[in-house]
Amino acid sequence: MTATERTVALAARWVACYTRRLPTRVAQARRDELASDLWEHSHDTSERTVSQLWVALSIARRVVCGVPADLSWRFAQLVSAQGGVAEHRVLRQEAVMTMSEATRVWVRQHLRTRKCKGCSERYARKYTYCPVCKAAKGTDGTRPAGFGGWA
């Protein structure tokens, strides 16, 4: 996967993220429009002559600089979709939903992984030892006396 392809994939994920829970027609139109733009940009011959990395950076810059406008567009769409609902209520709903989603992701991440006492890396709970420093579960990686070696 090239740098451009990775950046395009990340940009598409961001579009999917800020168009979630919007009316289907509006969300789909924005996703289609951005998919077209990203395709045109990544296949633009005038920029391709520079380098793939340059194109990737250019796409990334357009995504990052557009984040405030994307969020305010989303807010305006939510307000218009819930016609008659006061803006502060929509903003409160958004804040609650974002907080709950962030909490859900954080909890899931921490239930599925543990932090190694030896190297501080997080690794999946299904492993009985740290794949990075090979310390056994719950130990700090120091070898007990008489221990012959790591399996």
Add this chain to the structure above:
Amino acid sequence: MRRKQGVLLPVEADILAAGLQLRRSGQARFHGFQLAKEIADHTGAGKLTAHGTLYKALGRLQDAGLLASRWEDPHAAAAQGRPRRRLYEITGAGERALSAWRLQQAPQQASARPGWEPT
């Protein structure tokens, strides 16, 4: 703070000017990326307008009746192996709004925004 009705933002004026420029060069309908390139070429900024800024402004211009848009035939796009484009065109109201904006901005535009030639 809400903006006054009928007032163009600089990015909206750039979009309309780029659209008119494309029309003069024979492309009456244009897509978002084409506009971003045209704006970058003529404002001398060299950087393409951010996605969020561009498409939000396009939506506002369309809501105000200054631009019209239609989706390209999906079969034509599929035949060329790319996603379908949303094609925009400038309406008469869009041309008039840009002319009015240029008249308002003329003194500042001469020094600060040299890229676009009034027509």
